[in-house]
Amino acid sequence: MEISAKQTVDRICKALSEKQAIDIKIISVATLTDIADYFIIASGKSVPQVKAIFDNLEEKLEAEEIFCRRKEGYADGKWIAADYGNIIVHIFNQSTREFYQLDKLWNSGNNITTYTD
Numbered sequence: 001m002e003i004s005a006k007q008t009v010d011r012i013c014k015a016l017s018e019k020q021a022i023d024i025k026i027i028s029v030a031t032l033t034d035i036a037d038y039f040i041i042a043s044g045k046s047v048p049q050v051k052a053i054f055d056n057l058e059e060k061l062e063a064e065e066i067f068c069r070r071k072e073g074y075a076d077g078k079w080i081a082a083d084y085g086n087i088i089v090h091i092f093n094q095s096t097r098e099f100y101q102l103d104k105l106w107n108s109g110n111n112i113t114t115y116t117d
Contacts, residue, residue, distance in 0.1 A: 003064075005037055005038065005087060008084065011064065012040055012061070013115040014060075014117060015056055015057040016056075016115075019049070019052050019056045020049070020053075021044060022042065023041075024114065024115035025040070025041045025115070026038060026040055026115055027040070027102075027103070028112075036085075037086040038087045038088070039087075039106060041097070041103060042089075042091050043097050044092070045094060047077035047078060047093055050077050050091050050093050051080070057082070057089065058082070068082045069084065071083070079093075079096050080092075
């Protein structure tokens with residue numbers, strides 16, 4: 001059974017939340033770019049936490065046969081970008097997120113939702 005992008009977004013956000021990711025934002029970018037339909041942005045308080053958040057995400061999704069096509073930044077752990085096809089997940093440490101401000105870059109006025117579990 002194939003799951004929808006929205007269901008995958010929900011699963012991703014839940015996995016991020018399980019490892020205490022903070023400030024989880026879902027950004028609908030389908031009308032802004034061909035790169036993806038959604039960006040999900042979250043933060044961890046330290047490099048080890050950022051890696052733990054990603055490790056949990058990857059483990060949970062692989063258990064449902066949802067596989068990351070490509071990931072970048074894991075070794076450094078300050079910004080991990082994970083490509084799940086039409087969903088790109090960005091996990092930052094707080095200072096790196098503040099510097100790049102992807103939340104503001106992709107904000108078109110009404111396309112950002114804060115995840116709450």
